[in-house]
Amino acid sequence: MLPGGERSIRPCRRGWRGGVLAVVAAFLPSVALGWSNHPLCTWQATAVMPGMADRMVRAEAVGTFLADVSGRLPAVLDGEEKWARETLPFYAPRPDDLRFGAAVGDEAALRAGFLHAIRVNDGMTLGLYVQRPPGVDVPADRLFPWSSASVLRTLEDTDPHSLERVAEGDMVRVADVVATATNEPDFGLDIDLWQDNGAAQGARYGFGVQPFGNPHLSYGTQAPFHMGFYHESAIVYRTAGYLQRTYPEARIHLFMTLSRFAFAQGHPYWGWRFAGWAVHYVQDLGQPYHVRVLPGVSAASMVWIGVLDRLGVHGPQVAAVIRVTNRHVVLENYQYRRMSAAYRAHDMDDPLLMALRDTSDDVSLRRFASSSVREVISAQSAAVAGVLDAQLVRTFPAADVVAAEATLDVADRDMNIVSRQAPPGEQARMTRLVADRMRQVGRDTRAVIRVLDPEAAGR
Ligand SMILES: [Zn+2]
Numbered sequence: 225m226l227p228g229g230e231r232s233i234r235p236c237r238r239g240w241r242g243g244v245l246a247v248v249a250a251f252l253p254s255v256a257l258g259w260s261n262h263p264l265c266t267w268q269a270t271a272v273m274p275g276m277a278d279r280m281v282r283a284e285a286v287g288t289f290l291a292d293v294s295g296r297l298p299a300v301l302d303g304e305e306k307w308a309r310e311t312l313p314f315y316a317p318r319p320d321d322l323r324f325g326a327a328v329g330d331e332a333a334l335r336a337g338f339l340h341a342i343r344v345n346d347g348m349t350l351g352l353y354v355q356r357p358p359g360v361d362v363p364a365d366r367l368f369p370w371s372s373a374s375v376l377r378t379l380e381d382t383d384p385h386s387l388e389r390v391a392e393g394d395m396v397r398v399a400d401v402v403a404t405a406t407n408e409p410d411f412g413l414d415i416d417l418w419q420d421n422g423a424a425q426g427a428r429y430g431f432g433v434q435p436f437g438n439p440h441l442s443y444g445t446q447a448p449f450h451m452g453f454y455h456e457s458a459i460v461y462r463t464a465g466y467l468q469r470t471y472p473e474a475r476i477h478l479f480m481t482l483s484r485f486a487f488a489q490g491h492p493y494w495g496w497r498f499a500g501w502a503v504h505y506v507q508d509l510g511q512p513y514h515v516r517v518l519p520g521v522s523a524a525s526m527v528w529i530g531v532l533d534r535l536g537v538h539g540p541q542v543a544a545v546i547r548v549t550n551r552h553v554v555l556e557n558y559q560y561r562r563m564s565a566a567y568r569a570h571d572m573d574d575p576l577l578m579a580l581r582d583t584s585d586d587v588s589l590r591r592f593a594s595s596s597v598r599e600v601i602s603a604q605s606a607a608v609a610g611v612l613d614a615q616l617v618r619t620f621p622a623a624d625v626v627a628a629e630a631t632l633d634v635a636d637r638d639m640n641i642v643s644r645q646a647p648p649g650e651q652a653r654m655t656r657l658v659a660d661r662m663r664q665v666g667r668d669t670r671a672v673i674r675v676l677d678p679e680a681a682g683r
Pocket of ligand 1: 259409410450504505508
């Protein structure tokens with residue numbers, strides 16, 4: 225999920241906020257976000273779930289769904305708001321004027337009221353479409369326009385011609401609905417929601433100023449919703465408390481609540497679509513660069529780099545930012561290029577795809593719970609962040625991941641990091657480590673679906 229058309233990613237002084245580590249963190253998480261093209265992961269993860277391959281659901285327009293549930297939805301969202309305020313210590317309360325009333329009006333009014341009530345980008349149309357895998361052509365007369373799917377002009381990792389429109393009432397595969405929905409949070413749901421992003425919605429939503437990342441770089445504005453730094457040391461939180469102002473837990477809980485509600489109200493299409501939204505954030509937290517600020521760098525070094533920067537010695541900090549940015553980009557590019565090539569070649573034995581279908585570790589997280597985000601999912605990816613970071617250094621050219629003087633161009637559609645790998649031994653170790661991440665992503669995807677699927681009760 226690397227952004228296209230956004231080239232202004234070099235470190236700069238913009239976005240500085242107080243605290244020793246402020247400048248470090250101001251740029252780290254704004255560049256590359258999570259895994260690339262989540263449906264590539266989700267299709268594999270769900271392919272091994274019993275009965276999933278043949279399950280179908282009838283597509284339903286968002287307006288039809290909202291019109292039917294508008295009387296009952298406010299109470300559910302009020303309950304969700306109460307949970308978030310009581311449970312999440314850094315949660316910014318939703319302003320009362322955003323409450324979803326038992327609104328009357330046309331589809332556009334219902335949709336706008338809903339998007340505001342859940343505080344996502346109000347440019348999202350939530351139209352009906354499914355994404356097709358690499359190598360599957362969508363007929364020209366079936367294409368769903370990219371501009372209707374996303375508020376972004378383009379995404380480096382998603383072919384705009386892979387989206388196929390669906391009509392209300394069409395029967396679609398549940399696996400495709402869920403997989404497609406796992407890309408939707410990267411299509412703009414969380415873009416420009418902070419008050420300093422220059423969008424009208426940000427002034428209303430009450431999230432405050434963007435805690436880290438460049439508030440003027442639109443794709444980076446979603447970073448605090450897709451990253452969760454739960455495993456840094458106390459000194460890092462003391463000096464850079466804003467790192468705790470992240471929202472994946474709130475998003476996962478909200479979208480799982482909406483999923484359960486939709487199923488219970490007899491709207492399974494939206495049950496599955498909201499489930500896919502929740503799965504996106506769970507998958508993101510399996511990405512080590514989403515749960516650690518500077519993998520492989522000790523807290524003492526982080527603080528020292530910050531001190532030097534405050535004293536006017538900017539070199540170490542600039543270098544650290546470039547290094548972590550490029551490794552983050554390299555990991556995503558590697559995962560995306562390798563997996564999309566495997567799809568195109570119908571090579572389902574690629575180790576990354578096999579790992580996503582590997583259920584051997586599912587016993588360690590059979591059913592997802594709210595506590596799983598911190599205690600299991602992000603804890604595991606944080607624990608291996610340093611090892612993976614070191615392996616990236618051994619596998620890819622120093623010019624990219626050690627001594628680079630500038631960040632890699634994430635908008636470069638031709639960049640294929642897979643071709644830049646070192647000798648086979650290091651390649652094999654790299655494959656194993658990324659496959660381990662994919663095994664976790666597959667397990668976590670299934671754990672969320674199992675707990676939401678009305679037909680999986682007791683399974
Ligand atoms: Zn994401």
